[in-house]
Amino acid sequence: MIKVLVVEDSAVARELLIGILAADPGIEVIGTATDGKEAIEFVNRDRPDVVTMDIYMPTISGIEATQRIMETNPVPIVVVSGNWNPEEAETTFRLMEAGAVAIVQRPTGPGHPDHSRMVREFLQTVKAMSEVKVVRRWPHNRKTASVSSAQLANIQTAVLPSSVDNLRAIAIGASIGGPIVLRTILNSLPADFPVPLLIVQHMTTGFIEAMVAWLGETSRIPLHIAKNYEQPIPGHAYFAPDGRQMGLYGSGRISIIEGKAENGAKPSVSYLFRSVAGVFDKKAAGVLLTGMGNDGADALKLMKDKGAITIAQDSESSVVYGMPGVAAEIGAATYILSPERIATALISIVNKERSERK
Secondary structure, eight states: OEEEEEEOSOHHHHHHHHHHHHTSTTEEEEEEESSHHHHHHHHHHHOOSEEEEOSSOSSSOHHHHHHHHHHHSOOOEEEEEOOOSHHHHHHHHHHHHHTOOEEEEOOOOTTSTTHHHHHHHHHHHHHHHHTOOSOOOOOTTSOOOOOOHHHHHHSOGGGSOSOOOOOOEEEEEEOTTHHHHHHHHHHHSOTTOOSOEEEEEOOOTTOHHHHHHHHHTTOSSOEEEOOTTOOOOTTOEEEOOTTOEEEEOTTSOEEEEOOOOBTTBSSOHHHHHHHHHHHHTTSEEEEEOSBSSOTTHHHHHHHHHTTOEEEEEOTTTOSSBSHHHHHHHTTOOSEEEOHHHHHHHHHHHHHHHHHHHO
């Protein structure tokens, strides 16, 4: 049984979450808290497997409660966002900085057309997070890691391709745990990075714009929500929008279509990787980050088979070693690296290409 603590100050919302969780035979709600202070005390005393965390509460907010829990008795914390507005969406990423591992929108009540889907996503996230045995703490007072010149020198450039033939795009896919890793990578890239990045991040509907704004606070390169038929600009990053598949037209312009879900996801990492492989072959790089399931693994293998550079995040730094783990198992990743080393490798690749062009 997965033991869950529900932290929610609204009685109505609290009862809704308890009812949804208790209806699953594999979950036991072992307690509730109406504010952050109660949540901290409960975790210290009873050690739940997962905490569902409200954001705005009296006494101690969800952000402060998450910080304290992750500094003392860390457990997987799932942020449950109730209000559909940009301010709350942005605040959820502050909780991820504090150490929360996932975000999910609070399910609507029975009778709403989205109720079943949202309940399914909520339960799936809670169950997946219960399997995270070691939750890594990102202290709120620690700056996001960036790559120093010393770290860059430490990469063994001999293991990287001796020649990169006109690298045209870097495709990145991520799911649970991805935002923090993306922040590390994007914060490490220099402002004159010469290649566009195309990024699919599995994200609860309504949060992608807030995530991009949050990532943009520390990124040296411009970040965008991708638009159909947009021409990718070197040194810019483009994120797939909610509920659409992102790929490339044959001309290299961005394609945004309705499409069908792949591997249960839309946008899908596999869709992006396969499209990039079809357009650029070996003139591309694919990076698969932390996440649940197997989205992207098969298409990363396709990219590798076509001669592209392929990288998967390592198990030690992954919140959930699903997507990159599958990629490693099927031989899709040439390099398996930590987030800091992924950034370093990308910089090394483009620097090597620059030097070879001179």
